[in-house]
Amino acid sequence: MRFDTLEGNKMTDQNMIRKQIKNNIKNRKNISDRIMPVFFFAAASVSVFVTLGIVMTLIVDALHFFKEIPLNEFFSKSLAPLRKDPSFGILPLIVGTLSSAFIAMCVAVPIGLTAAIYLSEFASERKRKILKPIMEVLAGIPTIVYGFFAYSFVTPLLMKVIPGLGAKNVLSAGIVMGIMIIPMVASLSEDAMRAVPNTMREGGLGLGSTKMEVTKKIVMPAAISGIMASIVLAVSRAIGETMIVVIAAGSSKDLSLDVTQSMQTMTAYIVEFTSGDAASGTTGYYSLYAVGLLLFIFTLGMNLVAQYISKKYREVY
Amino acid sequence: MERILISDSPKSLEVVNKQIEKRIKKNNRLKFTFSLSTVFSLLVLMILLYRILLQSVGWLDWDFLKGMLSIFPEKAGIFGAIVGSLGLIMVVIPVTLILGVATAIYLEEYAKEGRVRDFIKINISNLASVPSVIFGLLGLTVFARFFNLGSSILAGGLTLSLLVLPIIVVSSQEAIRAVPGFLREASYGMGANKWTTIRKVILPVALPGILTGAILSVSRALGETAPLVVLGIPTLILRTPNSIMSDFTALPIQIYYWTLDTVLTKEYANLAAATIVVLLTVLFLLNSVAIVIRNKFQRNF
DSSP states (O other), X not given: OHHHHHHHHHHHHHHHHHHHHHHHHHHHIIIIIHHHHHHHHHHHHHHHXXXXXXXXXXXXXXXXXXXXXXHHHHTSSOEETTSSSOXXXXXXXXXXXXXXXXXXXXXXHXXXXXXXXXXXXXXXXXXHHHHHHHHHHHHHSOHHHHHHHIIIIIHHHHHHHSTTOOSSOHHHHHXXXXXXXXXXXXXHHHHHHHTXXXXXXXXXXXXXXXXXXXXXXXXXXXXXXXXXXXXXXXXXXXXXOOHHHHHHTOOOOSOOOOTTSOOOOHHHHHHHHHHSOOOTTSHHHHHHHHHHHHHHHHHHHHHHHHHHHHHHSOOOO | OHHHHXXXXXHHHHHHHHHHHHHHHHHHHHHHHHHHHHHHHHHHHHHHHHHHHHHHTTTOSHHHHHOOOOSSTTTOOOHHHHHHHHHHHHXXXXXXXXXXXXXXXXXXXXXXXXXXXXXXXXXXXXXXXXXXXXXHXXXXXXXXXXXXXXXXXXXXXXXXXXXXXXXXXXXXXXXXHTSOXXXXXXXXXXXXXXXXXXXXXXXXXXXXXXXXXXXXXXXXXXXXXXXXXXXXXXXXXXXXXXXXXXXXXXXXXXXXXXXXXXXXXXXXXXHHHHHHHHHHXXXXXXXXXXXXXXXXXXXXX
């Protein structure tokens, strides 16, 4: 009898302990494994809300603008936001943006691509280890420093070659912007070329080709999707670049194609207008968002194109 | 072609040799030209640093670092800008670390393969390519006007945090992905649940990678000018900021205004150059720390 109760007690003890362990595990699960995923998901969705926030602020305030300025006036030639009778034609800004981006690409694409070819196909491992970090340093310098460099060094230097060059001009801003973008083109294209398997190179070399012929006829065609994507991304970067053009390209709002003189880009317009006194609620203030929206569409579009190219035309080995 | 292959007369051999020689010469010539492209970057970097150092000589001293802003170039100092930049970093570090690492943990550890995960990933990579001026407009509308933070350190810091968020997310993701699976399995095998595993196993191992990303994003935030200018930071602030809500100026903004005003006062160019030297020194130190962390503390399994 006594023995039985003892046994019974033992049983209930064991059961209790089992229960407690079960409860403990359940509690642990309750607190962290339920709350933490929610917290992490919330954090991850912040980035989605940021994108939404950007799109919403741009669209809402741009709509205010388009209520007063019809689209055909927006895409016209005359831009004079601060006049008594203001006009908001955006074509000068588009021309300014495209010309500075074009000059930048003329610098960045040939130099960046050939540097990528050298680093990926010709340089020894030792040279690569020295040269690549230097390019990364160049990529890490703030754009305001490049702006200062363009204005205080490149422009005076170019003035000696081109006599009529303005103190603020698109040419030197574009060139310096190109220099800034070289590391980006070089490192993205190099990644694409290094992804081409060595067996393909060896095939070409075994048939008696020189390294340059292998690069031109085998490596480049195989890596073309990555190279194209890097160029498109570089264009998008050039279009969105701000401080260099604000400082070195000035703020002329006349429509012209003369790169030796000042032109304003879309980004520079936004900076000029906000740092001036754009009172909230005026048409001028809302024009910022219209220009910003156009800029956002441009860069987002280029980015999507780059993603499409690298996905669609990628050769898989 | 056919003729050369069949015949073995000395003349055709000569033709072949000549052709090969031409191709090899072309190869070497292009190789040299292409190597110049890489050297070009090095050259530009040297000229840039040399020019800026040259312009800052004589202007960069303790008084410049400790002094207040002034319209007289001889008296001007950047103490206020240094404090402003530090304040910005104080906002950027906690916000980006918490948001960025949590996003990375969600994407790598919790999210299932599928649409939601792909959507967030694409979204982050697109966010990384949005021009920084646009973030300025976002900050102006949301933080400065809607939440009424004005052009305070908090508004600037939050704007910059959103701007650098993709950098820290991507580098944290890479760091977490590099943690080998057997560590996770061992932890689960010992009875740890998911959060304990993340906290005690994955994060400590991934920490060097995460820190490297954090330092890179901080150095990006330190150099950003455009979003702050769009927020409407006043031109000349003589008081040193004393709280997170006060108006401020930062190193890159000071460089910007001094560069613009070189038309009025020539010496401002020297002040801008001296400020650039300070900024680049800080960035250089930060990046060296990142490299040391990466090489010293990164464990390979």
